[in-house]
Amino acid sequence: MVDTVKFNVGGRHFEVSRALIDEHSDTMLGRLVSETWNEDPGKDVFIDRDGDIFAHILNYLRYGR
Numbered sequence: 612m613v614d615t616v617k618f619n620v621g622g623r624h625f626e627v628s629r630a631l632i633d634e635h636s637d638t639m640l641g642r643l644v645s646e647t648w649n650e651d652p653g654k655d656v657f658i659d660r661d662g663d664i665f666a667h668i669l670n671y672l673r674y675g676r
Contacts, residue, residue: 614628614629615627615628615629616628616629616632616644616652616656617654617655617656618655618656618657618658618665619655619656619657619658620657620658620660620661620662620665621658621659621660621661621662621665622662623662623663623665623666624655625662625665625666625669627669629644631669631672631673632644634672635672638672640668640672643656643658644656
């Protein structure tokens with residue numbers, strides 16, 4: 612299993628620990644990288660949204676604020 616998950620959000624690239632996403636498996640991000648939706652775990656998951664805002668979402672998942 613891959614230890615990180617890679618996201619391309621509006622052209623901005625993020626690499627996040629799989630453990631962080633697994634802690635929030637009930638979220639949309641958790642579902643996007645699940646085996647059900649993501650056939651190639653080594654490939655970037657593209658999200659057509661603002662990368663600057665996505666950074667805040669990741670910080671919320673990390674720190675709860």
